[in-house]
Amino acid sequence: MSQSVSRQNAFWQKAKRRIWNVANLPAIMAMLVVAASTFVAEDLNQNVYIQRARADLQNEANLIAVKLQGLIEANVKLVRGLSITIATEPNIDQIRFVELAKSLFDGSSELKSIAGAPELVVSMIYPVKGNEKAIGLDYRRNHEQRAMALRARDFGETNLAGPINLVQGGQGLIARYPIYYNHAVHGLQFWGLLSSVIDINKIYQASGLLDQAEADFVLVGKDGKGAGGQQFFGPKHVNDNNPVSATVDFGLGQWELRAVPKSGWHVTPPNVWAIRGAALAALLLVVLPIAFVGWLFRERMAHLNANLNGQIKIARMKKRLELALETSQIGVWEFEPKTGKTSWDGRMNELYGFPQDHAITGEQWIACLHPDDRERVNSEVQGVTQESGMYKSEFRVILPDGKERTIRTVGSMMSDDLDEQRLVGVNWDISEDVAREKDLCDARAESDRRYQELEIAKARIENNSLHDFLTGLPNRRYLDDKLNGNHGNTCLMEDTTYLMKIDLDGFKEVNDNFGHAAGDAMLVNVAKILNQLIINDEFAARVGGDEFIVLCCSGMNDQRPTELARQLIEKIQVPIVYKGRTCRLGASIGVACGLEAEKDSDKLLSNADMALYQSKQDGKGCVTFFSQSMSQSARHQRQLADDLLRGIENREFIAFYQGQYCAHTHALVGTEALARWEHPERGVLAPSEFVELAESLGVMGAIDAMILDHAAETQKYWTKLDFSVPRVSVNVSAKRLGDKELIANLEKMDCDLRTLTFELVESTFLDRSDAQVAANIRQIREMGIDIEIDDFGTAYASIVSLTHLLPNRLKIDRQLIQPVIDSADQRELVHSIIHIGRTLGIGTVAEGVESMEHAEILRIMGVDILQGFAFSRPMNRVDFVKDHSVDSEQRIVANVS
Secondary structure, X not given: OHHHHHHHHHHHHHHHHHOOOHHHHHHHHHHHHHHHHHHHHHHHHHHHXXXXXXXXXXXXXXXXXXXXXXXXXXXXXXXXXXXXXHHHXXXXXXXXXXXXXXXHHOOOOOEEEEEEEEOOEOOEEEOOOOOHHHOOOEOOOOOOOHHHHHHHHHHOOOEEEEEEEOOOOOEEEEEEEXXXXXXXXXXXXEEEEEEEEEEHHHHHHHHOHHHOOOEEEXXXXXXXXXHHOOEEEOOHHHHHOOOEEEEEEOOOOEEEEEEEEOOOOOOOOOOHHHHHHHHHHHHHHHHOOHHHHHHHHHHHHHHHHHHHHHHHHHHHHHHHHHHHHHHHOOEEEEEEOOXXXXXXXXXXXXXXXXXXXXXXXXXXXHHHEOOOOHHHHHHHHHHHHHHOOEEEEEEEEEOOOOOEEEEEEEEEEEEOOOOOEEEEEEEEEOHHHHHHHHHHHHHHHHHHHHHHHHHHHHHHHHHHHHEOOOOOOEOHHHHHHHHHOOOOOOOOOOOOEEEEEEEEEOHHHHHHHHOXXXXXXXXXXXXXXXXXXOOOOOEEEEOOOOEEEEEEEOOOXXXXXXXXXXXXXXXXXXXXXEOOEEEOXXXXXXXXXXXXXXXXXXXXXXXXXXXXXXXXXXXXOOEEEOOHHHHHHHHHXXXXXXXXXHHHHOOOEEEEEEEEEEOOOOOEEEEEXXXXXXXXXXXXXXXXXXXXXXXXXXXXXXXXXXXHHHHHHHHHHHHHOOOOOOOEEEEOOHHHHOOOOHHHHHHHOOOOHHHEEEEXXXXXXXXXXXXHHHXXXXXXXXXXXXXXXXXXXXXXXXXXXXXXXXXXXXEEOHHHHHHHHOOHHHHHHHHHHHHXXXXXXXXXXXXXXXXXXXXXXXXXXXXXXXXXXOOOOOEOHHHHHHHOOOOHHHHHHHHHO
C-alpha cells in the first residue's frame, strides 16, 4: 500500500509542473485518465487478492486430501493380505493370528490393532495389551458398529467405518474385511470379519492436517458417505464461509475436505470509499473535455504501441531461447562439411570438459568419443552430410579427467544466405537417464527373480499346508480334498473305497520312556512302512499325533483291505533300535467301507473311528471292520453321554448307603455313600452303568461333589431323626482330589467334617508328583477327615507309599475277600494285608462280606470293620433308618436269607 501511495504522489507532482502548458493538454488529460484508472485499480486489487488466496488455499487442500487418501489406502491394503490368509486357515487360533498380525506392525503404518471376529464376535486381537476390552465384542449387539459390520457380511465387500468411539478407548477408523472359506461339504461359508483399527489422530498428523496455522479445515462424510455425510473434524463455522473443497476418495468411500482462512476472505481498506469517490469525480471532470482529444491521441499511440509490441516480442523470444538453453543445459554446435570448420558454444565445451572459450576441431571432437563408438558416429555424420537429412545419435565421450559421459545429439542440414551447407544441432547430457534406465532394467530383473522366488515359495507353502512336516505324508486337509475331489484332486469316494484308520499302540510309552525324538523316529518309520505297502492309486496320510489313514480300493481284489491291514500290523510290530535302545509299537486298525457310508466322507471317517474304538476295546493289535451294530452302540453311548451331562445339570445323582460294622460286636460304626443315578426314564442306575463313561467325559469330580453334598444333607436329616451314624465314607476321584477349590468348598459345608471319610484309590494317593493332590491330602487330614485306601490289593500300592501317607484304614477289595472261605492261599494273602496294616497302625475294612461264615473268618484274622450283603444292602437314607431300627440280629438274619 505504501508503494502505491508513493507512485500516486510522484504522479501528481509531475502533473502540477505541466498543467499550465496548453501544448501538453492531451498529456494532462491522459494523466488524469491514468490517475482515475489507478484509483479504480486500487479498488479492483481486493478481488485479485481474494482470488489468489482461494487458489493458494485450494492447492493446500488438494495436497492434504491426496495425503489423507494415500495414508488410508495404504493401511487398508496392508491388512488385506491377512484376510486372504485366514480364508485358507479357517481354524486359526489366537497364537497363529498373533504370528500373522505381528508382521504387519513391523513397518511404518497407522494401525492401532487388528481383530478377528469369527461369527461376528471378536475372539482374536493383536496387540492384546490395551485392547482387552475389545475381546468378546459382538458386532450384532454394538449399536455404533452393527450396521457397517452387517453390511460387510451381507454384501461381501470391505468397508471403512468411522471415525467411531472404540470399545478399548479413543477414536479410530475401522476397516472390515468379510472372510469366506470353502467348506468340504457346504461349499463357500462365511467365516467372520477381520477388522483393522486405524489411529485417526496419526492419520491427521501424518497428512499435515494438524499443522495448519493459517486456515481452518473440516472433514465431512463419516463412514465414507462423501459430501452429504456427517462432519467429524474441525469447526462448524467453516461450512458457512464459502470454503474451498477437495474430495478424499480412498476407494471404500469418500470424504470432503473444506477450508477457509482463519481471518476470513475479506480484507477491506478503511479509505476504500473515499478513494472510489475521488476517482469517480476526476473521471466526470475530464471525460467530456478530453473525449475528442483522446480520439486523436489514441490513433497516434496505436502506431507507437504496434512498434513497441514488436520489439517486446523479439526481446521475449530471445530471452526465452536463452532461458531454455540455460535451464535445459543444451549445447549448440555447427559443422561446415566443405571446410571442416566446427563451432561450439560455451555449454558444448562444458559438456566435453573444456574451458568456455576453447576452440574445437573435428579431429579433436572425434578424439573425445569413446573408442567403441568412434567408427559408428563418424559414419553417421558422413551419411547425413551426403544425404542432407536429419541427424540423431547417442554416444559416449571420455572427459579430460577420464570420466565417461553419454551424449544425445540432434541435428539437421541447412543453407545460409550464401547457399553454404552446414550441419547445425544440439547436444545434451543423458548420463543420468542411461544410468536410471540401467537401474530400471536391473530392478526389473531383480523383480522377476523375486517373483520366481515368490512362486516357488508359494508352491512350497501350498505343499507344506497339505503335508505333514515330520513324515512328509499328506495331512488331514489333503485327505479331505482327496475324498471330496477339491482343488483338482480326483474324488476317491466310491462304493469300493475302504478307509483304514490306524492308531499306534504304545506310542505314549515310547515318548515317555525314550523321549520325543524317539517318538518322532517311530512316526517316520511308520510313514516309511505305509509308503512301501500302498500300491497304485492307494493313499496314505497322517491325521493326528499317532493316527494315520490309508485309502485303498477292493475293486480288483476283495481281500486287499484285509491283506493290507494284516501287513501293516506285522510291519509296525517289528522292533526298531533307536540310539541303542529297542522301541516297540503296535497298531490297532479300524476299517470302514464307502458303500456303508453312502459316499459321505464325514460318515466314512466316523465309521472308521467306531471300528478303531472296537479294536482298542478288543485288546489292541487287531483289525475291526465297521458294522451297523457299532453305529447303534455308538448312538447309544452318545445318548447316554447326553443324558449323563443333563443329569449332572439337573443334579440327578444321589447316594445310597451301605452300613459298616464292627467285626467283633457287629455294631454300626459307619456307612459308605454309594453313587446312584436317578434316571428319569430308566430308574435308579448303579455305578457300573455310568462310571466308566463319566470318567471318559471328565465329569466324575462333579458326581463326587454331588454325592458329598448328599452325604452332608443326610447326616443332618438323620440327626433330626435322632439317628446317629459315626462316620460316612465318600469316594473321591483323582480329578476331584486335584481340584484347587476342594478345600475352600469343604470349609463352606454345613456339617461336621470329622464325621467324613474320603476313600481314595491306590493310583490317586500314589501320585506324589502332583503337588496339588499332595497339598489337598495334607489339608484334608488337618481338617479331621479320615482317609481310606479303597480297593486295596488290586493296583500297585507299595509299603513305602503307605508309610508316606499313613491312611486311617485299608479297604480290602471284595475280589480278595470272597475266596477266603475255600482258599487257604487267599486267606494267607488277606491275613498278610491285615498284618501289614496293624504293623503300620492302619485299620482294615473288608468289603464284599456275603455270609456270616465270611464275617467269622475275617474276625479271626483280625479285620476291624465288615461291609457287605451279610449285614446290609445299599439303600436310600429313609430305608437305611428303617432297616437299622430293628434288632441287629434280626436284620442280619434277614439279609443272609
